[in-house]
Amino acid sequence: MDYDYLIKFLALGDSGAGKTSFLYQYTDGTFNNRFISTVGIDFREKRLVYRSQGHSQRVHLQLWDTAGQERYRSLTTAFYRDAMGFLLLFDLTNEQSFLEVRNWLDQLRDAHHTHAYCEDPDVVLCGNKCDLEDKRIISEQRAKETAEKYGLLYLETSAATGQNVSRAVEMLLDRVMRRMEMAVDCAMLPGRHGGPKPGAQEANVILHPPHSTCGSC
Numbered sequence: 520m521d522y523d524y525l526i527k528f529l530a531l532g533d534s535g536a537g538k539t540s541f542l543y544q545y546t547d548g549t550f551n552n553r554f555i556s557t558v559g560i561d562f563r564e565k566r567l568v569y570r571s572q573g574h575s576q577r578v579h580l581q582l583w584d585t586a587g588q589e590r591y592r593s594l595t596t597a598f599y600r601d602a603m604g605f606l607l608l609f610d611l612t613n614e615q616s617f618l619e620v621r622n623w624l625d626q627l628r629d630a631h632h633t634h635a636y637c638e639d640p641d642v643v644l645c646g647n648k649c650d651l652e653d654k655r656i657i658s659e660q661r662a663k664e665t666a667e668k669y670g671l672l673y674l675e676t677s678a679a680t681g682q683n684v685s686r687a688v689e690m691l692l693d694r695v696m697r698r699m700e701m702a703v704d705c706a707m708l709p710g711r712h713g714g715p716k717p718g719a720q721e722a723n724v725i726l727h728p729p730h731s732t733c734g735s736c
Contacts, residue, residue, distance in 0.1 A: 521577070521579075522566060522577040522578060522579040523576045523577045523578065524576060524577070524578050524579070524696075524699075525578075525579045525581065526578055526579070526580050526581070526603055526604075526692065526695060526696075527581045527583060527601050527602050527603055528580065528581070528582050528583065528602060528603065528604045528605065528606060528688070528691060528692075529582075529583045529585060529599065529602035529604075529605050529606070530542060530582060530583065530584050530585060530605075530606045530608060531585060531605055531606070531607045531608070531623050531627070532607055532608035532609055532616070532619075532620075532623065532647075533609065533610070533613075533615070533616045533619050535610060535613065535616065536608040536609050536610045536613075536616050536647055537608060537610065537647040537648055537678045538584055538585070538606075538608050539561075539584050540678035540679070541606070541608060541645070541647060541676065541678040541684060542563045542582050542584050543563065543678075544678045544679075544681050544684045545563070545565070545582065545684050545685060545688055546563040546564065546565045546582070547563075548681070550678055550679050550680075550681075552679070561583070561584045562581050562582060562583040562584060563581075563582045563584065564579070564580065564581055564582070565580045565582070566578065566579050566580070567580060569692065569693075569696055571693075571696065571697070571700075576696070578692070578696075580688075580692070582606075582688070583602065599627065602640065603640065603641075603695050604640060604641045604642070604643075604691045604692070604694065604695045605627065605640060605641070605642045605643070605691075606642075606643055606645060606687060606688070606691060607620060607623055607624070607642055607643070607644050607645065607671070608645045608647045608676075609644075609645070609646060609647065609657070610647055610648050611646045611647065611648050611649055611651070611655050611656065611657045611662075611675065612648055612651050612654040612655060612656055612657075613656065614656050614657070617646075617656075617657045617661075617662070617665075620644065620665060624642070624669055627640075627642070641691060641694040641695055641698065642669075642671050642672075642691075643671065643672045643673075643674065643687050643690055643691045643694075644662070644665070644666045644669075644671040644672065644673045644674075645673075645674055645675075645676045645683075645687050646659070646662045646673070646674070646675045646676065647675075647676050647677065647678060648677060648678070648679070649675040649676060649677045649682060649683075650677040650679050650680050650682065659675060662675070672690055672691075672694075674686060674687045674690070
């Protein structure tokens with residue numbers, strides 16, 4: 520077998536929050552400052568080795584990129600079922616993008632019965648575009664308070680510089696893998712075993728418990 524687990528993450532957030540750029544930065548280490556709105560849904564892939572407590576597991580990671588526009592919401596929810604974790608992004612320079620965090624969480628939790636993985640999936644909240652400090656509208660403290668209110672991990676990220684991008688994905692993966700390790704009935708878990716698609720990247724990642732749930736830029 521070429522990998523032990525197929526893990527699917529879904530990136531959520533309003534259009535323009537930087538989801539596509541975030542995922543490209545994570546998988547390819549590149550950034551394109553031209554804004555092209557995602558139509559429907561797309562995904563990126565990366566292979567890595569997850570190490571925890573002396574054990575190594577090969578992970579094939581699929582990161583699904585969703586359209587943030589309202590007209591695509593029904594399509595986005597159709598992909599909730601197989602997602603095992605969520606990256607919820609908002610734009611630190613856009614008030615409305617931040618206010619919509621609650622609506623995204625409500626939509627996610629209202630659809631909890633569609634999740635094949637669990638009824639309370641792991642979510643990492645990402646305040647994106649932290650490199651644009653002179654245009655910042657949402658303070659770090661305000662974002663932290665929202666994250667604490669909903670029981671989320673929070674990081675400030677930049678798809679442009681790569682700040683905390685990998686860390687956000689790794690924190691989410693660590694949460695998911697720990698939850699899977701504690702699961703009693705492995706038959707209920709989706710996506711174990713299989714072969715990777717051509718062109719998928721591979722990396723070695725050693726994850727450690729984060730010192731803080733919030734990053735700084």
